[in-house]
Structures are given as C-alpha cells and as structure tokens.
Amino acid sequence: MLRLEELSLNIPDTTKPRVVIIGGGFGGINLARKLSGKDFQVVLFNKQNYHGFWPLLYQVATAGLEPDAIAEPLRKMFDEDYEDFHFRPIRVTRINSESKTITTLIGDLRYDYLVIATGTKSNFFGNEQIKKYSFPLKQIPDALNLRSQLLQSFEMANMTKDPEKRQSLLNIVIVGGGPTGVEMAGSLAEMRKHILPGDYPGMDFSQMNIYLVEGLDRVLPPMSPESSHKTHKYLEEMGIIIKLKTLVESYDGEVVTLKGGEQIRTQTLVWAAGVAGATIEGMPPETVERGKYIVNRFNQVQGFTDIFAIGDIAKMTTDLFPNGHPGVAQPAIQQGQHLAKNFKRLLRGETYEPFEYFDKGSLAIIGRNRAVADLPKNVHLGGFIAWMAWLFVHIYYLIGFRNKLVVLINWVYRFFTYERGTRLIIRAFVRKDDKQGQEFIKLQRMD
C-alpha cells in the first residue's frame, strides 16, 4: 500500500512569485483564473477535486439534478492552457506566517502570497446531538445522504404498519429559513405535489408535513422585507408549515424539541441553520472575529501584507456593509477577481486598489414560477419574472459548457413534465450507529 511518507507536494521551484490559494470555491477559482502563469506560479489546494456550484446543492438533495451537474473537476477548469498552475487535493493543516510556509500532511510549502479562501462549514453551535443526527447540506455527499434518507423514508413509510411511525417518516423538519432552507422546503413541496403521489399510488401524501423553522422574525432574513413577505406567502401557498422566532433545543434522531416545548417526531432533520468560517490553525487569534479573518479593503488579513482572505472567510467592513458582505457567491467572485488585478498591479510597481462591492442583487427560488429578487435601487421582483431571472442567472453562472447543458435540459424537462429524474438510492444512507439506514440496508443485503 501507499503511505503518506512516500508522498510529497512535488511543486516545482520557481523564481516567479508563488501565490498559494487555499480553497477552490468561488473566490479561489476566480482569483486563480485571472492570474497568468507567466507572471505567477499558482498553487491551489482544495479538499475535493472539483468546484461545486453550491447554490444548486439543494437540487441534488431533492433529486432534481445529478451531483455531476453542479460540480466541475478542477483539473478540467485549469487544464494545460494554465501555465505553471498546480492543483493538489489536499487539506492545509497549518499556516506558519513566520516562515512564510503552509503545512500539509505530506510536507510544507513556501509562499510569497497566501490567499485563504476556505469559505464556511456547517455550524451546529456546539450541539453534538444535532451534529450527530441531523442532515447538513454543505457538500455533495451531504446532499446524496439526504437524498437517500428522503427516498428511504418514503419506502419505509410505504411498508410500515404503525401510523405514528409513518408520520415520523413523513415529517421533514428544515431548520434555518435562509436561502438553503427556503429552497429546500419549496423543492420538497413540489416533490410532494407532483412526484410522490405518482411514485406511491397507495400512499396519502397529505400526511407529509414540511416544517421550516427560523429563529428570526422572517424568512430569508438576508433579503428585503418585501421579498421575505412574498416568500412567506409562496411557502404557505405550497403548504409549508413555517415557524418563525423559533429555536431548536434538541434532536435525538426521533423527536425534535423546539424552544418553548413543542415536539415534532421526525426521522429527517435538515440542518441549514448556520455556518462558521473554516479557519486554519496558526493564524493569530486577534485576526479572527466570529470565525472570519478581519481584512482591509485590499483583502489583507489584519497585521499581514502577504496573507489575504477572500469570500465567506473574510470580514471586510465598509460604509455600505458595516457588518461585512453577504455570505453569497458574488462578493467571493468579485474579491477573487479584484485580488488578481491587485497582484498584477503590484508586478507593475503600482499600488493596490481598494475593493468595492458591486451589488448585482440577490435571488431565491421557492418553486416553479415562484421566486423573489432584490435588485439594486430597491427594485423587488417576484413570481414568474423572478423565476426566469433565477433560472437564467444560475444556468449562466454554472461553470462548464456540459454542465450548463445538462442543467438546462433537466430544467426544461422538469418544467414541462413535473418529473424528477434522479430519485436513486445509489448508496443507502447508513449512520455509523445502528439507526434507520442500517435497518434499510438489512432489507437488501443478507450477505
């Protein structure tokens, strides 16, 4: 077998400035794409070998899109046309600013410029029980686990004798009323209305309850009150049970207890309630505020000239955004592109230019013909127009010709047929401790 000791990073030495980028999300790839290998050596670290289009991840969880449609291999995005570009599917474990190196399990690497673009990870606020039993929705394997869990639950509900147990299989509780939670809830509601009755003719899906639990006083808190109100109306039209100003106290895999005491029996708790910055060891604590690196308008981390942070992991405060930029794709994309420009200016002996966020507006989709959009200058759209805008923007930004086509076809196909193509339990979902999934695969495997 191969041991880690036998591996090394194998990054060629160079006389060019070496830019080390940690993270292949929207920020990282937009920075790397704009840096020419003639001027810089670019080294990109990312745990997965693909770039994920996370705004559509909920589509994978609800069997609307295949995982491959929202992910693009990083080596395909940065092919031979990218001179002196080096991708390593490796986790960076430590930053050593004094020696200007980063540490990985197979060796250290010197950097001239280090860019932290690690984004966020699910935040369970220290609740180990919820971490253990709930379904987060941050990565493709999360979405595939949730897809399997949902489909397995329907199959189990179709075979259970106990009405209370059936109800707990048909109760889906989504915690978090942000874009992910709202879009997940809407997608499940469409599945309940258009797909499941045809798949399970014997079953009564009016029993299927979709709960959306939000701690604040409105859904989609990052968006305008107008859009929140429209979204609330859409969700209720689609039969989603919305609980505002409600926090989750505990979940034991069987019963979720809400603050205030209300209890809901469910086998599936979707955790879209919060994220925390994916910080890296070695940085001084004073550079971090609430899980994000404090950066100036040049994205330089406080106290450093050669360490930068972009996207969700960066906290840049401006007059327009006193609490930092919204945690969506656009600021990350723009900061990545802007930082590339600044690196080039530096080479030309010019000074950095401060980052200015250009707000293109934000969108959320609740269902077919139901979406909301906040555009600049306080323009708020809803309904079909917003839905078309959402569709266009997402297909446009999906990276990779093929993926766009596959996604487009899936969309057109689903729009006209109300069909979902990918209701596959490819890997049964199984928790390590003997829970429902274990029982499910017992049904299929005897050996």
Added chain:
Amino acid sequence: MLRLEELSLNIPDTTKPRVVIIGGGFGGINLARKLSGKDFQVVLFNKQNYHGFWPLLYQVATAGLEPDAIAEPLRKMFDEDYEDFHFRPIRVTRINSESKTITTLIGDLRYDYLVIATGTKSNFFGNEQIKKYSFPLKQIPDALNLRSQLLQSFEMANMTKDPEKRQSLLNIVIVGGGPTGVEMAGSLAEMRKHILPGDYPGMDFSQMNIYLVEGLDRVLPPMSPESSHKTHKYLEEMGIIIKLKTLVESYDGEVVTLKGGEQIRTQTLVWAAGVAGATIEGMPPETVERGKYIVNRFNQVQGFTDIFAIGDIAKMTTDLFPNGHPGVAQPAIQQGQHLAKNFKRLLRGETYEPFEYFDKGSLAIIGRNRAVADLPKNVHLGGFIAWMAWLFVHIYYLIGFRNKLVVLINWVYRFFTYERGTRLIIRAFVRKDDKQGQEFIKLQRMD
C-alpha cells in the same frame, strides 16, 4: 429508530392472479411492463430502487457518464398508469415452492406465478483475496468506487517520489476479455490519450500501462472470430497490452501474479472475469446447473409449472443454442416480453408458446470510431459504421426520455471535445482495512 419488525410488505389482497417478479433488470421490467394490472397483480422485488442500463456501466467507471444517466428509478418507470403494480426495494431471501410463497426479512408473500429474474453477480471463483482487493464492475457503487480509485491513483502518482510506486499506481490490470473488459480497456486508453495529459501537465502518461488479461485464446470470445480479430487490432493500436490464454493466480492488493509466474505491480485490478447466477435459497438443487435455473422453452423451471426463470439466471437450451443463450440484454428482454404474452394466453385459456430467440446481433465498442458488430447472416461490421450502430442502439435502448438526452449530449459533447465531464471523487474510495484509500482521505480530513 425504525425496526424491521415494524415493517410489512403491505401488498393488498387480490382475486387476480398474482405475478411475483424477483429482479428489476432487463428481463423483469420487460415482463412487468407488458402485464396489465387489469388481468394481474404484479409485485416486483429489486434490491435497488432503480433499473440500471448495465452495458454502459464502464462509462461511469471511466468518468464518461454520470451514474444517473444510466439508471432509471423503478417507481418512475412504473407510475400511476400501472394499475395494481407494487414495487418493493427488498431482497427475497427464500423461495418456498411447497407453500407457493417467497420470504423476505419483513414477511412472506404468496404467489400464483413466480418469475426469477435475478441475473448474475460477480464471480471470484472462490478466491477470497481477489474478492477483497479487486474492483468488480457489476453495480453503480462498484463503478463509482473504481472511478474514485482511478482518479485517486492519478493524484497519488502526481505526488509520489518513488518511481516504482508511481508505476504501480499507473498500472491498470483488467482481468477478463469479454465486452466489459474490452470496453473498459478502450475507454481507459482514450482517457490516457485525450484527457489525462491535460489534467496532469507534469506527468508522463506513456508510463501508464493498461493490461487486458484473458484466459481464452481471443478477446470477445462470445463474438465472431472476425470481430475478435478486429478488436484485438484496435486494442493494440490504442496501446493496450493484451495477454491471452493467461489466468490470474493471486492478487494481494500490491502485486498480481499470473499463472506462469509473471508479476505486475498494480494498485488497481479490475475484475471482469466472470459472473455467477444469483440463485435464491429454497429451490431444489437439481433445478440448478452451473449457477443457472434449467428452464424449458416456456421458461418454466425444471419440475415446476408456476415458477419461471428469465434472462441471465435461466438456462434454456435450443438447437441453435445448445449451451443456452448469450448473457446479454436481448435474450432477457425477449424472454420477459414473451413470458408476458404467455401469461395472457393462459388467461384466454390458450396454451403457452415456446420461446424463440431473435438474434439482432451483438456489438462492442473499443473507442471513438472503433467498434465491432456481429449481425445476423454472418455480417460483420467494424470501424465507424459499427461505432455509429453501437451509439444508436445504446441510446435507443436507454430507458427514459431524459436519460437518453443526457447520454446523447454527453456523447456528442465528448465526441467533439474529447472531454470527460465527470472526473469527480465524490466519495473517496476507502477499503475497510487500511489501504490506499484510507491514506488518501487522510490527506483531506484531519477531523
């Protein structure tokens, strides 16, 4: 949590004859589709909740197609239009012919007619070591594991210092020169030529060796000598190392030893060398010959009038096929359709008609513009014409409008761009014992 004791099959009682089908492959679904719910109650058991188009499985393993493109949810194929049809994603553990019931983990079910359509499973000929370390290619998770293993091996090779270890990572040994082995080898050769050099600019893929090991004296033994000869030529043109009349003695996960003593260091041994019928407990031993149920021309299992076997699990000998029909899709499809006709004849008080196999010919693809076809009347095609025929036939037979489109687009796209879209390590491949995969994920996960 949910316990199996809380589940039951929940199949409604009926006065109609109940046809129980075990297996949702080509035979099972073509039988079920032709039986009307007005005349019969149809109960289909299949371990997965989807029907797989297995002839294209190798495409998933080599990152050419996404898994969802070759699989169709069974509940989507048999929707509300199919009256009194019942699918259960459950394994049948036993047949009790005396009581005319089948046994599952959640209860027994009575049948009037039982159809065994379980197909085949990988056959390691009792070699536990090969079973443990090799990569079979029978199910979608097999293909995804192999895809991850191949991509992980390239990433590791790109980071290893030891030339011998790099070689063992770049050596791929495919055991079995049948259609699966040949198509897998051809697809890997195209990947080596058109994809990998662009993905790994620093690496020399002339070092990558693809071995195809076959025990008999020609590749594609089921096809005509002409096609075998053409295929052999194509494979050699593509730089595949073919070893005929060669058997594998052992493989310890590091070194494969061939009968005769030759050894090849490889981390990836693809096992396409044999299949065995997936028989079920409870049937008398005399009904089974070399892993298949002996059936008459009506597909009735020897000694039974109410138990049938179709497709790969059935051994029907005719003058034209003294050793049974070839283990491909066509006989299964035709036997399923024919048995449906016979069941309907029975209802009309008519007698069964004997099955007659209509040979539409057989096809195999080696690479772009390289395929072979054996057509009736000893017509043998090769090259571009056969390739187009292969493409047409496979797209035509892929079940489901959407999947056909996705597959077609992938094909057109790949044909013109030499690109493969789905080179994703979505789940790192990890063996239970601490092998290479374990090391690989260590690179990515610290927590």
